[in-house]
Amino acid sequence: MASAANQVFIAVVGAGGVGKSFLSQLQALATRRPSPKLTLCYISTSKKALFNDDYSEISIDTAIDALAASTKTPPELSQVIEYLAAAPAKTILVDNTSSQDVADKYPLALSRGVSIVTPNKKAFSGSYQLWKDIFIAATASGAKVYHESSVGAGLPVISTLKDLVDTGDKVTKIEGVFSGTMSFLFNSFAPTEGQGGKWSDEVKKAKALGYTEPDPRDDLNGLDVARKLTILARLAGLPVESPTSFPVQSLIPKELETCTSGDEFLEKLPAFDTQMEETKAAAEKAGKVVRFVGSIDVAANAVKVGLQEFDRSHPIAALKGSDNIISFYTERYGSNPLIVQGAGAGGDVTAMGVTADLIKVISQFS
Amino acid sequence: MASAANQVFIAVVGAGGVGKSFLSQLQALATRRPSPKLTLCYISTSKKALFNDDYSEISIDTAIDALAASTKTPPELSQVIEYLAAAPAKTILVDNTSSQDVADKYPLALSRGVSIVTPNKKAFSGSYQLWKDIFIAATASGAKVYHESSVGAGLPVISTLKDLVDTGDKVTKIEGVFSGTMSFLFNSFAPTEGQGGKWSDEVKKAKALGYTEPDPRDDLNGLDVARKLTILARLAGLPVESPTSFPVQSLIPKELETCTSGDEFLEKLPAFDTQMEETKAAAEKAGKVVRFVGSIDVAANAVKVGLQEFDRSHPIAALKGSDNIISFYTERYGSNPLIVQGAGAGGDVTAMGVTADLIKVISQFS
Numbered sequence: 033m034a035s036a037a038n039q040v041f042i043a044v045v046g047a048g049g050v051g052k053s054f055l056s057q058l059q060a061l062a063t064r065r066p067s068p069k070l071t072l073c074y075i076s077t078s079k080k081a082l083f084n085d086d087y088s089e090i091s092i093d094t095a096i097d098a099l100a101a102s103t104k105t106p107p108e109l110s111q112v113i114e115y116l117a118a119a120p121a122k123t124i125l126v127d128n129t130s131s132q133d134v135a136d137k138y139p140l141a142l143s144r145g146v147s148i149v150t151p152n153k154k155a156f157s158g159s160y161q162l163w164k165d166i167f168i169a170a171t172a173s174g175a176k177v178y179h180e181s182s183v184g185a186g187l188p189v190i191s192t193l194k195d196l197v198d199t200g201d202k203v204t205k206i207e208g209v210f211s212g213t214m215s216f217l218f219n220s221f222a223p224t225e226g227q228g229g230k231w232s233d234e235v236k237k238a239k240a241l242g243y244t245e246p247d248p249r250d251d252l253n254g255l256d257v258a259r260k261l262t263i264l265a266r267l268a269g270l271p272v273e274s275p276t277s278f279p280v281q282s283l284i285p286k287e288l289e290t291c292t293s294g295d296e297f298l299e300k301l302p303a304f305d306t307q308m309e310e311t312k313a314a315a316e317k318a319g320k321v322v323r324f325v326g327s328i329d330v331a332a333n334a335v336k337v338g339l340q341e342f343d344r345s346h347p348i349a350a351l352k353g354s355d356n357i358i359s360f361y362t363e364r365y366g367s368n369p370l371i372v373q374g375a376g377a378g379g380d381v382t383a384m385g386v387t388a389d390l391i392k393v394i395s396q397f398s
Numbered sequence: 399m400a401s402a403a404n405q406v407f408i409a410v411v412g413a414g415g416v417g418k419s420f421l422s423q424l425q426a427l428a429t430r431r432p433s434p435k436l437t438l439c440y441i442s443t444s445k446k447a448l449f450n451d452d453y454s455e456i457s458i459d460t461a462i463d464a465l466a467a468s469t470k471t472p473p474e475l476s477q478v479i480e481y482l483a484a485a486p487a488k489t490i491l492v493d494n495t496s497s498q499d500v501a502d503k504y505p506l507a508l509s510r511g512v513s514i515v516t517p518n519k520k521a522f523s524g525s526y527q528l529w530k531d532i533f534i535a536a537t538a539s540g541a542k543v544y545h546e547s548s549v550g551a552g553l554p555v556i557s558t559l560k561d562l563v564d565t566g567d568k569v570t571k572i573e574g575v576f577s578g579t580m581s582f583l584f585n586s587f588a589p590t591e592g593q594g595g596k597w598s599d600e601v602k603k604a605k606a607l608g609y610t611e612p613d614p615r616d617d618l619n620g621l622d623v624a625r626k627l628t629i630l631a632r633l634a635g636l637p638v639e640s641p642t643s644f645p646v647q648s649l650i651p652k653e654l655e656t657c658t659s660g661d662e663f664l665e666k667l668p669a670f671d672t673q674m675e676e677t678k679a680a681a682e683k684a685g686k687v688v689r690f691v692g693s694i695d696v697a698a699n700a701v702k703v704g705l706q707e708f709d710r711s712h713p714i715a716a717l718k719g720s721d722n723i724i725s726f727y728t729e730r731y732g733s734n735p736l737i738v739q740g741a742g743a744g745g746d747v748t749a750m751g752v753t754a755d756l757i758k759v760i761s762q763f764s
Contacts, residue, residue: 060566187736188554188561195554195754200426345716353734364746368721370553374736381730388561396762 038067039121040394041087043074043112046128047096050151050181053383054128059092061387068394073119074112075099078131081106087119109137117144122397124390127152128383136162142169142177149389151181151382156266157259160273163266176393181385183210183260184356184376192372193267196362203268205361207327207369210260212354212377213251214324216243219351222312222321224344231308232301239298243354243377247294252283254324257337261326265335268328272335281338283308283324315341321349347371404433405487406760407453409440409478412494413462416517416547419749420494425458427753434760439485440478441465444497447472453485475503483510488763490756493518494749502528508535508543515755517547517748522632523625526639529632542759547751549576549626550722550742558738559633562728569634571727573693573735576626578720578743579617580690582609585717588678588687590710597674598667605664609720613660618649620690623703627692631701634694638701647704649674649690681707687715713737 042058044051062070072090074083082090082102090098106112116123125141127134127150135155138148139162155166156179170177183189196203209215221234229237235252238244244251258275265272272278284297285304291297315322320341325348328335342349351357356376359369375381408424410417428436438456440449448456448468456464472478482489491507493500493516501521504514505528521532522545536543549555562569575581587600595603601618604610610617624641631638638644650663651670657663681688686707691714694701708715717723722742725735741747 057566061564064566186561186565186730188558188738191557192554195552195750195757198427198757199423199552199750199753200430201750347713347716350711350713350716355734364552364744364750365741368719368741370738370740372554372736372738375731375734378730384561384565384567384730387565391561391564 037121039069039071040397041071041073041116041119041121041123042126042390043083043116043123044072044095044126044128045076045112045134046131047075047077047099048128049379050382050386051128052096053379054126054386055092055095057383057387058390061391062092068397070394071121073123074115076106076112078106078129080104083115109134110140113137113141113144113146116141116146123147124149124393126150126386126390128386130154132158138162138177139165139169142166142175143173145173145175147176147178147393149178149386149393151179151185151386153182153256153259153263155179156182157262157275160266160271176396178389178393179263180389181382183263184358184372185378186381186384186388187356187358187372187374187376189264189358189372190267192360192370193264196360196364196370197267197269201365202363203330203360204363205327205329205369206264206268206358207325207348207361208358209323209348209351209356210257210326210358210376211251211324212356212375213238213244213248214257215351215356215376216241216354218321218323219353221308222315222323224321224349228312230302231305232298235301236298239294247297249284249288249291249294249297254280254282254337257324257326261328261335261337265328265330268330270328270330270333270335278335279338280336281324283339311339320344323348323351347373403487405435405437406763407437407439407482407485407487407489408492408756409449409482409489410438410461410492410494411442411478411500412497413441413443413465414494415745416748416752417494418462419745420492420752421458421461423749423753424756427757428458434763436760437487439489440482442472442478444472444495446470449481475500476506479503479507479510479512482507482512489513490515490759492516492752492756494752496520498524504528504543505531505535508532508541509539511539511541513542513544513759515544515752515759517545517551517752519548519622519625519629521545522548523628523641526632526637542762544755544759545629546755547748549629550724550738551744552747552750552754553722553724553738553740553742555630555724555738556633558736559630559726562726562730562736563633563635567731568729569696569726570729571693571695571735572630572634572724573691573714573727574724575689575714575717575722576623576692576724576742577617577690578722578741579604579610579614580623581717581722581742582607582720584687584689585719587674588681588689590687590715594678596668597671598664601667602664605660613663615650615654615657615660615663620646620648620703623690623692627694627701627703631694631696634696636694636696636699636701644701645704646702647690649705677705686710689714689717713739 258280262275357373624646628641692703723739
């Protein structure tokens with residue numbers, strides 16, 4: 033076994049789209065940079081796990097197949113954490129799930145010296161108590177916790193906000209389009225040029241293209257955006273209690289909240305197209321377009337998520353495809369914000385944020 | 399004296415606009431984060447220096463006044479580096495000058511274990527040999543070298559490009575407006591709406607507002623943009639020999655190259671307004687506007703700087719004030735680039751990039 037100082041153990045939880053992209057990036061990274069030696073010692077899905085009691089290496093490039101062939105079921109997470117904490121070198125837990133159960137264990141992992149890298153929003157947008165527990169545990173043990181991809185996937189959003197705050201700038205407002213799904217829907221439904229389609233047709237098209245969750249209501253309820261706003265607001269210094277503690281506009285008609293399936297919802301949605309059509313027409317009358325945005329007014333301690341009208345020439349109106357855009361208004365940057373824009377979803381760019389975080393954590397080990 | 403593991407010595411070279419903003423951010427940082435203890439042990443301008451042989455602390459908040467009152471002249475840079483290398487804890491040299499002489503000493507500093515943080519473009523855009531020497535020295539000693547503010551001031555440009563490359567993405571093209579001066583000039587001279595002023599009037603206005611160098615030709619010759627492109631191209635993997643080894647369009651009329659002063663240049667410039675007026679009119683005829691941009695085509699190994707026409711709805715055309723915009727086209731991001739936009743010049747935002755880099759280097763010490 034290599035010497036502890038020159039080795040880092042990596043445990044991966046979750047092997048879906050992001051998990052697979054991450055493993056492929058990890059494999060390439062380990063090849064390009066032989067030092068420190070990156071040793072995959074644990075990988076699991078919700079059903080299966082793969083690890084060796086003596087921490088011997090799992091080959092990264094065959095890990096997915098080996099995991100599928102494994103007969104082990106995943107141990108309790110607290111046991112996994114003890115296993116990692118007892119490893120003969122520094123360890124990083126890469127959480128590629130969107131599980132609240134895994135997120136709830138971050139304080140334990142961090143307190144045991146296990147660093148965390150993750151795109152999972154749940155830990156940072158759940159209860160404010162969990163948020164505090166995570167950072168208190170990290171400060172106490174010196175373990176690191178990085179979560180760039182929890183907002184805007186691989187776009188430099190979290191790191192930029194942290195740099196602004198850490199260098200003493202005063203963030204006054206954060207505003208943007210934080211959901212690739214919502215971006216695609218409104219760029220098609222209410223384009224800056226041309227007519228756009230019917231709302232229900234656009235929702236169906238987005239689902240067919242794989243731009244929505246399996247049940248589109250999980251996008252349309254606004255909670256995903258509310259979670260991202262919660263994270264950014266907390267980083268900007270606001271003690272937001274939870275993603276449901278501020279106004280969030282849901283685009284699910286009240287009458288369809290009780291549908292028992294996404295399919296039933298999509299079938300009944302056309303009957304409510306006139307509501308969205310009226311919203312669009314009202315904006316058009318004012319020479320504007322409607323967009324689904326989130327905003328944080330730091331001074332007023334006000335966070336909100338919902339529909340808003342924008343001039344056609346506004347960067348938020350001019351967005352393309354399923355891109356995200358995030359504008360940071362600060363004291364130093366004055367009236368023109370610092371803007372970050374680009375794809376905010378997708379396995380490869382989400383994994384990129386995770387891998388970049390991993391590199392940053394490792395650079396602090398040596 | 400605090401224990402070495404919990405202390406970092408900081409030497410600052412340069413005390414102009416950026417240097418002063420940096421010191422004020424450093425003071426605030428040291429107050430907010432008492433550990434590790436940040437000890438300012440050296441500060442100098444080209445004429446004066448302030449330091450104590452026993453490395454005892456220089457008070458940050460009175461450093462500028464104390465430096466002005468100092469009777470010491472700056473020692474040779476190589477002596478300063480030896481002084482820092484012999485300090486009883488890790489040291490960081492913050493180069494807030496734009497001096498080639500200081501830049502030339504980076505390999506020596508890094509080889510002696512002194513880390514470097516700087517907005518100075520000269521080291522990274524000079525000869526390719528100097529570039530190689532810097533990173534070879536850093537790799538060998540483990541000392542760090544960070545230079546976010548060398549392109550786009552505090553905007554996350556260098557860090558974003560590094561993350562893309564380090565995680566294995568393939569950057570295909572980088573394009574943008576890299577000069578606040580050029581941005582302001584063309585946003586006023588050829589606005590997307592309305593007429594815009596005469597070219598020579600806009601140059602005079604930009605100078606009056608402090609948006610140009612004392613001699614505006616230092617902006618109009620395109621070399622500042624060429625230096626930034628050189629840095630980004632090298633980070634993207636192209637072995638660019640120097641900022642004059644690729645096509646750079648100068649906006650200084652040939653006949654005015656020999657003017658002996660910026661004032662003489664400004665006086666004679668109106669006689670050449672028709673040249674720029676024709677360029678603007680040609681773009682307008684095609685429904686476009688003209689902008690001064692830099693671009694790097696990685697596959698074609700082609701870097702160029704100069705005037706280019708853009709559709710009025712293009713993000714580069716729609717830029718405001720003196721903002722920069724940088725678009726990264728990559729394999730993972732596909733047809734819609736990752737875009738970073740905002741103020742790319744000014745003491746406070748430049749110093750912000752320096753301070754953020756300093757924080758990152760310090761985080762790798764503990």
